[in-house]
Amino acid sequence: MTDNAKNRKKLVEHLVNQGYIQTEMVKKAMQAVPREEFIPLEQKPYAYLDRPLPIGEGQTISAPHMVAMICEELSLEEGMNVLEIGAGFGYNAAVVAELVGPTGHVYSMERIEKLVHIARDNLKRTGYAKTVTVILGDGSLGLPDHAPFNRIYVTAAAPHIPEPLKDQLAVGGKLVIPVGSPDSYQELILIEKISENEFKNINLGGVAFVPLIGEQGW
Ligand code: SAH
DSSP states (O other): OOHHHHHHHHHHHHHHHTTSOOSHHHHHHHHHSOGGGGSOGGGGGGTTSSSOEEEETTEEEOOHHHHHHHHHHHTOOTTOEEEEEOOTTSHHHHHHHHHHTTTSEEEEEESOHHHHHHHHHHHHHTTOTTTEEEEESOGGGOOGGGOOEEEEEESSBBSSOOHHHHHTEEEEEEEEEEEEOSSSOEEEEEEEEEETTEEEEEEEEEEOOOBOOSTTOO
């Protein structure tokens, strides 16, 4: 086993012990994705610490426990059509790709062009290019051409839950989004679409994400 593989195994075990990873599926997915391939060179020594890492452009990628938590709350299944807002370097999308398998698809939107190219390269090199499509654009408006989505998750903090995302969610679908102040504290909200115009919201607790910049964002 390489050092990275050993450290990955240790981190996954830690996340299981902490209760962030709850299912065998999420455990397997996080065990499968090489996080060191989805971070800048100078951050490689920290790939398997459970903390957010800077990726340039004033952005950070989520800590592994946040990725685990989002994946568990979404209860992803094979074959699902998923929308991610905020690709960053592509790590969370790769983990979700593992969970939806070759019959599912992940559309990941990113507003910073440089990050779109980096995420695409990372996903291609690691074998996820067929399952994940990275798209340049304002994800606060969603991606109507590929809707409805079984699952939508937003990895940047919004001032409110964007209506277009609720519209583009399939009935029975789930949306996870941090809502709150742009510079430090937000609440992670899980929204279930019960029927065309009925939604159930659950507050999953306090989190800290970079701001969602866009028409339905800041
Ligand atoms: N999912 C990433 C987290 C990336 S950080 C991971 O795997 O760790 C959040 C990202 O959201 C940043 O790259 C930022 O540029 C992007 N972002 C912010 N507002 C956005 C918007 N309106 N549309 C698309 N991307 C956005």
